[in-house]
Amino acid sequence: MRERYDVLVCGGGPAGIMAAVAAARRGARVALVERYGFLGGMSTAALTLPLMTFHASRGEQVVTGLPQELIDRLVARGGSPGHVPDPIGFCATITPVDPEALKSAHLELCLEAGVELLLHTQVVGADVAAGRITHVLALAKEGLRRLEAAVFVDTTGDADLAARVGAPFEYGRPEDGLAQPMTLLFRIAGVDWEPIARYAAAHPDDFVLGCDPTDLAHLPAPAIAGFFRLVAAARARGDFPLERDRVLLFATGRPGEAIVNMTRITRADGTTSSGLTRGEVEGRRQVAQVMAFLRRYVPGCSRVELIQTGTQVGVRESRRVKGQYVLTGRDVVSGASFPDSVARGAYPVDIHSPSGVGLEVIPMAPGTSYDIPYRCLLPTGVTNLLVAGRCISAEHEALASARITATAMAVGEAAGTAAALSAMAGVEPGQLEISTLQKALAAAGASWGKAQEKGGPG
Template sequence: MTNQIASIIEADVVVVGAGPAGIHAALAAGRGGAKTVLIERYGFAGGMSTAALVYPWMTFHTTEGKQVIKGTGQEMVDRLTALNASPGHVRDTCGFVHTITPFHPEVYKVLAVDMLKEAGVRLLFHSFVDDVSVKDNSINGVTVTTKSGRIKLKGRIFIDTSGDADLAYLSGAPVLQGREGDHLTQPMTMKFRMRGVNLSKVKAYIIEHPDEFYHKTPFDELPDLYLSAVQGFYKHWKEADLPIKRDQVLFFSGPEADEVLVNMTRIQGLDGTNVEDLTLAEELGRKQVLMVADFMKRSLPGFEEASISQVGTQIGIRESRRIEGQYILSMHDVIEGKRFEDVIARSGYPIDVHAPSGNNVNVSWIEGDGAYDIPYRCLLPQNIDNLLVGGRCISTSHEALGTTRLSPSCMATGQASGTAAALAIKHNISPQDVSIKELQALLYQNGAILD
């Protein structure tokens, strides 16, 4: 293949990355009347929710149960529920948050595409952005490599929902990575599913041995609840003494009645934007999957007949690059439940930082009403006038990313970025000049919660 451009596509809005943020960004832009193209490197939508098996979605609510994320994210849940592909929001039976939202990933892949096409969004799957053209602080085109040659996409507004700030980085916008000082990021995890699990036996064991499980587990209510999540088996994990820096067993039920999603492998010290590190992470992650599955089958009650049913298409990445935007959301902003005049989304998920080194998870809870604001300025990079971001790569500190990276939060910031892009196209202005009041009114109109 040569470097020549095989074809050119023109659009109002170009969105890069079809994860939870990208789906909702493209959906909002398309519904807002903008001619929108969504680029995705895989052959399906969903990003980490599908390719890396990030399941279930958590959370649309505060720890007290107040819903703070709706909009197109809630619409997606409602449509999945109507298709019998999600029970909706259910209690988190490990008690870490109030609700989690299971979904069937294969139905989600199809529904996401249906909704995007309903909104008039053009999809380019199997397309990898490898070049960005910038002139006078504006992106005038991106080039993708495909099976049918290189394609150039010209747009007026671009949205980076790649998760890794790929578009922002390639455009020359300033980016951050990892924690301050050593730049280490949260570890990567290869997730996997097991079938043949006797969840009734698991639940009975939890009820009989509460001291072996997370202290916030709703033990008194457990007999009457669907067992959605399990966190603990501390004794079993300690006795196994596996070479994995985790301190407990963690898994979630579904989507099938005898199936669980296991979140226990941990790959530390590698860079999710470095191809050789990613290659090594995939190798180590898959070896850890076999190790953990063998441990669970041998040691955990209810897993005697279990076997691996699915492993992620790729390793799950919690943290890589993020933009250094016009405002950097801080840990204190989150913990204090800070309010902003330019709020475009809220979240009730606590700060949850998987240690870049060591075996623990550092959690900080939100004060006040249990939710915090995400300001519009976190979606606006420096130096590039026609670029917005949504999802995992918005402008935050390393610690604050421990909450904004969660899928429902990504859906909300994605909807906001797509809505802002459509407004910028409508008024022929840059995203920086979009009226906050008009943006907020449109988000309200389309179901978002901002107060």
């Protein structure tokens, strides 16, 4: 089967959804390829919730446009309370969402925009001629499909398409090539936040707190990071053999429910089936260990029950495409601005140790946000390919911020808009005038960069 599109988006995660919808709204014929029977990527398949973060620490909203439209839809149907202050204080806001409501909202956005959905389909090959992708081969239920397009967008998270067509990439941290660990997130019922709040109030130095612990149980979306001493005590007794130093719980919005982010699978490669298999096996073994620890050690959790694990293990980091510019850790922390900015981020550098139990946080000054330049979306060596999501061109440290869901969605909207503008104008994405792209993003309500506040394009 041979099919032709203006824009082909490969990967239906947060970035891919935004890219496909943005491109379709610009009038392009768009197809979105996704291996699962639903959309959402890590946010729905891996339960990487709540969403973080739409705001800088002083309250400025840096992610708007299509991502905010998605949240507005969820709030209207009761699938999210909207943006609320982060009780942990790690970032400015968190956005709890119901993953099932999120799946439905994703489909609605795509179908209303006219995106052709190719679910249960996975890209397995591609051909390149004179530095351009001519087509990809996708494995569907009925067999191989040959999908042609003027512009391709890689939102697979792992840069699968970019790697297949020979675009250069990096993997892991420079000193040893290790990527951040995988985590199998899971959902529990039976959490009593009152004892947790009382314990935190009595032992505030044992927690990372962004709120008064006496208010914790009465927040619309309680969350806790801590119980460091309880974790250390359990490890000393052999009751917590995981490479993790804290309890991390996020309420879902339903009484007594929480997402648990505590498993840690190090040295597993998210770009190989063997690495993912090890992540799934080890992750589910660790879920049982965490459940036993919570019931035995943690106040308010003695009666918790496991109600859901992620459809797949969560992958924080894998391939990072080498683009025309590589976003640096210094860019993130210093709040860098770029003339070709197309999206913004404000999440701190958050590195889960690839080889141990720790968590490295590189602080940012209050209110800091940073620009993500268009050049980070343009791989070298392939002229009609854009990337978005956690596989953009960035250093290990920079990706530890830019990988976060809200930022990935903002970059996805930019990539899809650029893809449509390029395809409709008959130019390569690298030849697109940045002012044209920035004006289009501004017209769609997207916050594309700091220069926008000073009267830049649009």
